[in-house]
Amino acid sequence: MKIQAITAIIVNDKKEILLVRRGKEPFAQKWALISGIGAAKKGLLPEEAVRDEVQFDIQTAYQHPRYLFTLPVNNDGIVNEEVVYCGIVDPVLIKVHPPFTLEYRWCAEKEIGDLSPLAFNHNQIIGQYLQDKHPFESPSRCGAKF
Numbered sequence: 001m002k003i004q005a006i007t008a009i010i011v012n013d014k015k016e017i018l019l020v021r022r023g024k025e026p027f028a029q030k031w032a033l034i035s036g037i038g039a040a041k042k043g044l045l046p047e048e049a050v051r052d053e054v055q056f057d058i059q060t061a062y063q064h065p066r067y068l069f070t071l072p073v074n075n076d077g078i079v080n081e082e083v084v085y086c087g088i089v090d091p092v093l094i095k096v097h098p099p100f101t102l103e104y105r106w107c108a109e110k111e112i113g114d115l116s117p118l119a120f121n122h123n124q125i126i127g128q129y130l131q132d133k134h135p136f137e138s139p140s141r142c143g144a145k146f
Helices: 046-058 109-115 122-133
Strands: 003-010 017-022 034-036 063-072 079-088 101-107
Touching: 003 017, 003 046, 003 063, 003 122, 017 046, 017 109, 034 046, 046 063, 046 079, 046 101, 063 122, 079 122, 101 109, 109 122
Parallel strands: 003 079
Antiparallel strands: 003 034, 017 101, 063 079
16 A cells, blocks of 8 residues: 655745755665655554654654645655655754754755755655745745744
């Protein structure tokens, strides 16, 4: 049975997106959005799963997650779709979780291309997010209260 992958887009008050450098395969050493299937394997609902993935990867709470969209995943033996949320974290509380996450970086829209290709289909997810939501113009769309 295939499962959902969960992806968290995290924005800050400077209208940047948080990326993490992965420490484990698949895509070790690549930059990525926080995502995973571990929480889904636990049987958590998508909103609970995205909170769990963020907490695990950067050791802080994912605040105000809001469902954005779902993308189909093709040619994967485990995952059939990717469910994408947008929210915020307290940037002061971020701590990487080696060996799973090695470092993090806040990226403006123009900087994301410098780190590409991102892991998984995260370039596509960010592209869809930018096209649909224009977060760099309005971080409040992801629950930010700045």
